[in-house]
Amino acid sequence: MKKNRFLSLACAAGILSLITACGSGASQSSTPNQVAYHASYPDFSSSEELYGKADLVVRAVVQPGTEVRELSSGGTDSDDPRLNPQAGVDSGEQPAEDPVVVTVRKIKITKLHKGVGKVGDTIEVKELGGNLGGTEYVSDESTPLVPGKPYLLFLTTFPDQPASVITPVQGQYPLDGAGEPQSLPDNKLKMTTKNLEQLTRAASQ
Amino acid sequence: MRSMRPARSLVITSLATACTIALFAAPAHGTYWSGGMPRADFSIRTYSYNPTWQGPLDNGIVNWNGTPTPAAIGKLSSSPNTLTATSYSDTWYGLFTSSGPRDSSRTFTIKLNSRTISRDATNFSNMVTRVFSHELGHGLSMADNPSTSSSSIMKYTAWNTLVKPTTYDIAEVNRIY
Numbered sequence: 001m002k003k004n005r006f007l008s009l010a011c012a013a014g015i016l017s018l019i020t021a022c023g024s025g026a027s028q029s030s031t032p033n034q035v036a037y038h039a040s041y042p043d044f045s046s047s048e049e050l051y052g053k054a055d056l057v058v059r060a061v062v063q064p065g066t067e068v069r070e071l072s073s074g075g076t077d078s079d080d081p082r083l084n085p086q087a088g089v090d091s092g093e094q095p096a097e098d099p100v101v102v103t104v105r106k107i108k109i110t111k112l113h114k115g116v117g118k119v120g121d122t123i124e125v126k127e128l129g130g131n132l133g134g135t136e137y138v139s140d141e142s143t144p145l146v147p148g149k150p151y152l153l154f155l156t157t158f159p160d161q162p163a164s165v166i167t168p169v170q171g172q173y174p175l176d177g178a179g180e181p182q183s184l185p186d187n188k189l190k191m192t193t194k195n196l197e198q199l200t201r202a203a204s205q
Numbered sequence: 206m207r208s209m210r211p212a213r214s215l216v217i218t219s220l221a222t223a224c225t226i227a228l229f230a231a232p233a234h235g236t237y238w239s240g241g242m243p244r245a246d247f248s249i250r251t252y253s254y255n256p257t258w259q260g261p262l263d264n265g266i267v268n269w270n271g272t273p274t275p276a277a278i279g280k281l282s283s284s285p286n287t288l289t290a291t292s293y294s295d296t297w298y299g300l301f302t303s304s305g306p307r308d309s310s311r312t313f314t315i316k317l318n319s320r321t322i323s324r325d326a327t328n329f330s331n332m333v334t335r336v337f338s339h340e341l342g343h344g345l346s347m348a349d350n351p352s353t354s355s356s357s358i359m360k361y362t363a364w365n366t367l368v369k370p371t372t373y374d375i376a377e378v379n380r381i382y
């Protein structure tokens with residue numbers, strides 16, 4: 001009987017610790033100094049659509065160094081009710097501006113496939129998240145660009161802010177030793193140099 | 206008493222299995238996101254946009270509140286949780302930001318990007334409802350792009366056609382809360 005009581009206690013303790021382990025594992029939530037970003041993106045169904053919607057398509061090498069910035073929306077004065085949700089509405093009701101924290105890197109263009117720019121140009125590219133003022137802004141979706149590495153990048157450019165990869169998964173292709181683009185694990189689109197040349201040719205016709 | 210042992214070890218084994226599943230079956234592409242709200246009933250600050258946006262946005266809330274789940278999202282002028290729809294110089298459709306620990310002090314903001322939504326909308330009101338419903342799904346602790354063959358508003362597909370939380374989404378919210 002004693003043995004049994006001991007067993008029961010051991011079991012209870014084991015179960016408790018399992019439950020505790022379970023609970024803590026399932027709720028690894030953000031601490032007071034951590035802010036979590038969850039961004040939602042399109043999923044392009046073809047390389048034509050991806051190429052068509054990108055403003056700038058380049059091969060480029062990521063430069064060392066990063067800068068963390070807080071960016072405001074910029075908004076728009078457009079009269080188009082779709083582009084400007086506040087068109088014709090009293091702006092007094094809108095919440096205060098809540099900036100987005102981004103990490104900015106520089107990339108140096110080694111080949112231009114689409115858009116405005118030239119080989120040797122350095123442009124800024126931003127990624128969601130970064131460490132600012134003791135707070136860590138963490139983005140689940142980002143795959144940060146690696147300094148020193150060459151990439152094929154599909155970018156969206158903005159007049160007022162650094163460019164962004166068109167989506168974190170489908171907009172960046174690290175180049176292998178032969179200069180061939182490699183898709184990130186979650187990217188179902190495959191991109192080859194030949195494929196890209198065809199897209200560039202089709203676009204210029 | 207002997208016969209109790211197998212039963213006990215069975216309990217422990219199933220608990221251990223349940224734990225293992227809970228711990229490891231939800232990696233980056235699982236369905237549970239710890240950045241969501243601690244409860245499925247929460248508020249969002251009253252918002253006011255033009256009729257092209259307002260109705261479709263409201264439908265995003267109505268659709269969740271109409272599901273057989275504990276989801277109950279209320280508009281409140283004093284809510285710390287906000288929605289902002291405007292043109293952002295970035296490539297996302299929506300951005301959910303979660304601050305604070307997963308308790309009653311947690312707050313969120315939802316940003317909707319009119320730039321990318323206008324660019325890709327083939328059915329504008331559907332897409333506005335869908336993107337907002339998707340972001341509210343993050344508030345309900347669901348992660349992006351669940352690795353399931355089931356249809357889900359948390360996937361990155363059918364932004365213009367799939368508008369209401371699906372059977373899968375409903376089951377997930379009921380599992381989480």
Ligand SMILES: [Zn+2]
Binds near residue numbers: 348
């Ligand atoms: Zn999302």
